[in-house]
Amino acid sequence: MERSENIIHNKGDIMMRNYLKHYINGEWIESTGNEIEEVINPATEEVIGKISLGTNEDLDKAVQAARDAFPSFSQTSKEKRIELLKEIAAEYENRKEDIVETITDELGSPKSISENVHYMMGYNHFSQAAESLKNFSFIEDRGGHTVMKDTVGVSGLITPWNFPTNQTSTKIASAFAAGSPVILKPAEVTPFAAIILTEIFDKVGVPKGAFNLVNGSGSVIGDGISSHPGIDFVSFTGSGAVGKKVMQNASERIANVALELGGKSPLVVLEDADVEEAARAAVSHIATNSGQVCSAATRVLVPSSMKKSFEEAVQKVLPEYPVGNPREDNHIGPLVSQKQWDTVQSYIKKGQEEATLLVGGTGKPEGVEKGYYAKPTVFTDVDNDMVIAQEEIFGPVTCLITYDTVEEAIEIANDTKYGLAGYVFGEDEQTLVKVASALKAGRVKINDAKADFAAPFGGYKQSGIGREWGDYGIKEYLEIKTILGYPKK
Ligand code: NDP
Secondary structure (H helix, E strand, C coil), X not given: CCCCCCEEEEECCEEEEEECEEEECCEEEECCCCCEEEEEECXXXXXXXXXXXXXXXXHHHHHHHHHHHHHHHCCCCHHHHHXXXXXXXXXXXXXXXXXXXXXXXXXXXXXXXXXXXXXXHHHHXXXXXXXXXXXXXXXXXXXCEEEEEEECCCEEEXXXXXXXXHHHHHHHHHHHHHXXXXXXXXXXXXXXXXXXXXXXXXXXXXXXXXXXXXXXXXXHHHHHHHHCCCCCEEEEECCHHHHHHHHHHHHCCCCEEEEECCCCEEEEECCCCCHHHHHHHHHHHXXXXXXXXXXXXXXXXXXXXXXXXXXXHHHHHHHHCCECCHHXXXXXXXXXXXXXXXXXXXXXXXXXXXXXXXXXXXXXXXXXXXXXXXXXXXXXXXXXXXXXXXXXXXXXXXXXXXXXXXXXXXXXXXXCCCCCEEEEECCCHHHHHHHHHHCCCCEEEEXXXXXXXXXXXXXXXXXXXXXXXXXXXXXXXXXXXXXXXXXXX
């Protein structure tokens, strides 16, 4: 096995990416372990490359490099960091084609989504961090005292597979804006987008040790990051179960954590909503990224009087989102892995026991043999206390739940352990705002409001702790220091 270089080569028609090194202290270096993991294209089930699974020794080296980088990186001027983030954004643009191709291959995301969602989100996070930094104040004169915002220290970043550039980029951009050196461990199933990011950082000259990439398993490198005494702050995105472990490990040394742990978000359709538009919005939530979106609306709350027309509208709209080969750019690609497909199937089975299947069901879509494709599935007659209404499914599955009054809709919407996002659809502004204000969720969207990368992102309740994106994201990587007696009054 060639282990001296990162190689991309074509095997027949398949682009093979063999990235067997970690990036530590500004260099691609051999792993100290021998374990290698194959990466699978979920649309074809074919191997598309390999990574090395790192060891605790690799992680120790990365932490040491980050600690060595800390004194100078944390003291770089704001102007310098803005410049760095802008250079990263510019080089990221240069790598657009690679990023789009890579995400399509490793995640199975349709090319248009790889470009317009995944690629763009990464770009927007770096650009936004530069923009947010312009007016960011690291020192505040508060009358009798001064508040200084110091870099938190070295940060450990653990990211999932569902948005390979978004979750990595938002964390890295905020950390760099705050002057915090990082160690990144991306998900094993989608590691290649992070390799491109690493190449971008290397090209633009991110200072040695300020960015370190250690590939590996959650149980070794993820666990190692959350429990490492040399890591001062851990930012994690993924499942609640792992989020709890991360928090427990970090609590041993009272290290701060930011957790983004998914949701079971409600979409409240009001009486005066356009039925077809609302149905299209509901369907698009389970179509985008095959429903593997932490903030997806997967409980659709519909007025009882609208139930029948809404069900008909869903059945009419759903065929607009065909399932198929992401390279042919159908709207719904496969799920990321066999494991995720199995999980989603078990929830669909559960739904068939608990509720009424409106459309979809278990198994692969007709005519599909290869690839982890699932049928977009909509359940109706769903009670909010059913398993399919309470647990995050992370696939193209949604639930229709009826309500009689706006107050009841709000109660159902908030009756969940999660609180990441909420959506409200309708005409009357007063009711829209009433519902939006009452939802216990970190981000609420009214109708088709546009994305805003300066707006904080994060959850209430078991959806997490902390906020990402823009200036709120930067704050996570800072410690607050009060100086009394300055300025002198
Ligand atoms: P995980 O929470 O297992 O994975 C997320 C990240 O954490 C990956 O990098 C993973 O590494 C790592 N990890 C795994 N175990 C540990 C550990 N003990 N300590 C530290 N890090 C660890 O999510 P899954 O991929 O298993 O997905 C399961 C479910 O989680 C999904 O069905 C979905 O409901 C939810 N999820 C939520 C996401 C969100 O955006 N909030 C994103 C992804 C999943 P590796 O996988 O490489 O071993």
